[in-house]
Amino acid sequence: MTVIKKVNLPDTEIPRQWYNIAADMPNPMQPPLNPATGKPASAEDLAPVFPMNLIEQEMSTERYIDIPGKVLEKLLLYRPTPLKRAYALEQHLQTPAKIYYKDESVSPAGSHKPNTAIAQAYYNKEFGIRRITTETGAGQWGSALSFSCALFGLECKVYMVRVSYDQKPYRRLMMQTWGGQCVPSPSPDTSFGRKMLAEDPDCPGSLGIAISEAIEDAVTSRDTRYSLGSVLNHVMLHQTIIGLEAQKQFAQIGEYPDVVVGCVGGGSNFAGLAFPFLRDKIYGKQVQVIAAEPAACPTLTRGPFAYDFGDTAATTPLLPMYTLGHNFMPPAIHAGGLRYHGASPQVSQLVKDRLIEPRAYDQLKTYEAGVLFARTEGQIPAPETCHAIAAAIEEAMKAKEEGVQKTIVFNYSGHGLLDLPGYAKYLEGELSGFALPEEEINRAIAAIAGLPGICTGE
Numbered sequence: 001m002t003v004i005k006k007v008n009l010p011d012t013e014i015p016r017q018w019y020n021i022a023a024d025m026p027n028p029m030q031p032p033l034n035p036a037t038g039k040p041a042s043a044e045d046l047a048p049v050f051p052m053n054l055i056e057q058e059m060s061t062e063r064y065i066d067i068p069g070k071v072l073e074k075l076l077l078y079r080p081t082p083l084k085r086a087y088a089l090e091q092h093l094q095t096p097a098k099i100y101y102k103d104e105s106v107s108p109a110g111s112h113k114p115n116t117a118i119a120q121a122y123y124n125k126e127f128g129i130r131r132i133t134t135e136t137g138a139g140q141w142g143s144a145l146s147f148s149c150a151l152f153g154l155e156c157k158v159y160m161v162r163v164s165y166d167q168k169p170y171r172r173l174m175m176q177t178w179g180g181q182c183v184p185s186p187s188p189d190t191s192f193g194r195k196m197l198a199e200d201p202d203c204p205g206s207l208g209i210a211i212s213e214a215i216e217d218a219v220t221s222r223d224t225r226y227s228l229g230s231v232l233n234h235v236m237l238h239q240t241i242i243g244l245e246a247q248k249q250f251a252q253i254g255e256y257p258d259v260v261v262g263c264v265g266g267g268s269n270f271a272g273l274a275f276p277f278l279r280d281k282i283y284g285k286q287v288q289v290i291a292a293e294p295a296a297c298p299t300l301t302r303g304p305f306a307y308d309f310g311d312t313a314a315t316t317p318l319l320p321m322y323t324l325g326h327n328f329m330p331p332a333i334h335a336g337g338l339r340y341h342g343a344s345p346q347v348s349q350l351v352k353d354r355l356i357e358p359r360a361y362d363q364l365k366t367y368e369a370g371v372l373f374a375r376t377e378g379q380i381p382a383p384e385t386c387h388a389i390a391a392a393i394e395e396a397m398k399a400k401e402e403g404v405q406k407t408i409v410f411n412y413s414g415h416g417l418l419d420l421p422g423y424a425k426y427l428e429g430e431l432s433g434f435a436l437p438e439e440e441i442n443r444a445i446a447a448i449a450g451l452p453g454i455c456t457g458e
């Protein structure tokens with residue numbers, strides 16, 4: 001019997017609407033707060049940073065939102081993406097579990113990020129914006145936004161976390177090829193960047209610092225807005241096309257997953273796959289949903305649930321989320337896209353409500369999983385994606401121990417072809433495991449204790 005390895009959807013089956021989980025959350029997300037007043041942030045508070053059409057989406061509780069025709073046309077450059085079965089991996093593990101993965105690495109930028117970059121470029125263009133600024137960690141988001149700005153004729157400036165800028169020169173070249181401008185952050189181009197460089201000329205940077213720089217640039221420049229590649233509700237919304245497609249693909253083969261897995265940096269690829277399945281779970285379906293994060297930056301597993309800033313310079317509204325504190329400087333692990341102190345408020349609320357199970361993985365274990373995946377399935381995953389693979393393997397081995405048949409699906413959020421220096425370190429035995437010491441967590445909690453509106457709960 002031929003094993004089905006790939007489930008493809010025809011272009012005509014691409015979903016026409018995004019799914020907004022705000023309509024179904026059992027406990028609605030607490031509102032973002034204006035730090036000056038301690039009151040819920042208004043649309044006007046956000047207007048200098050984002051175009052109003054995206055602010056409307058950010059605040060919307062409509063269950064389904066139409067995907068504009070011009071966005072669909074660009075998404076069709078690489079969507080629908082295949083749902084693949086990791087059959088050789090299953091055989092290697094000798095597990096009774098079936099392991100599927102949604103292959104988001106087939107986009108031009110090599111990850112899930114263009115799903116929202118295309119939508120955000122479109123809405124900015126519609127609103128009359130000429131130029132977009134952003135930050136990038138691993139370089140995936142910066143390249144996705146540069147690509148998307150090229151499609152809609154917008155200028156793009158990317159502040160790239162310094163460690164990644166040094167480790168990943170090819171990502172920068174991708175951005176430049178698509179017409180984007182990329183500088184290492186902290187940079188001398190903003191007053192916050194200059195301040196950070198004065199304190200430490202060798203500062204490795206962090207996503208929080210890069211966000212502060214990109215926001216400062218946007219609010220001080222003409223016809224410019226800022227774009228965020230994760231964390232915010234509208235980003236989660238745009239990514240749900242992943243899970244909506246996956247549901248159609250599973251229906252096509254008459255299956256439904258028992259376990260849904262994604263890695264979490266800010267939460268967008270995880271939410272993209274998981275939210276449509278969580279909708280079913282909220283309405284009674286049995287499905288386990290696992291969020292995999294690095295042990296070196298354990299926001300969901302060890303951070304407090306509190307109001308905190310999204311950036312290091314404390315310029316964003318206060319967001320209700322699991323956080324390690326906005327001035328937390330994550331260790332320079334290779335999964336650059338997972339080095340973020342906070343997490344999506346929607347994902348955080350659903351973790352708090354125990355609909356999502358967070359788990360932390362040491363980077364050695366994730367590379368081990370990534371290399372095994374490469375040697376069985378052939379594809380070399382991004383270091384971020386390796387966290388999801390580690391969790392999927394863990395679940396497959398549990399199924400083997402328990403002797404139960406299970407269907408597991410994880411989000412293959414990106415390829416690692418431009419992340420080979422991390423693999424080199426792993427293969428040469430130079431990588432170390434690292435879990436965050438307890439004192440760091442206590443420091444993080446102390447650092448945000450004085451902010452208004454501390455959330456209740458754990």
Ligand SMILES: Cc1ncc(COP(=O)(O)O)c(C=O)c1O
Pocket residue numbers: 111112137138139140141229230231263264265266267268269270336337338382384385413414415
């Ligand atoms: C391939 C890949 N996966 C995952 C992530 C984490 O981001 P998010 O949690 O928003 O999906 C990134 C971020 O850069 C990434 O590049």
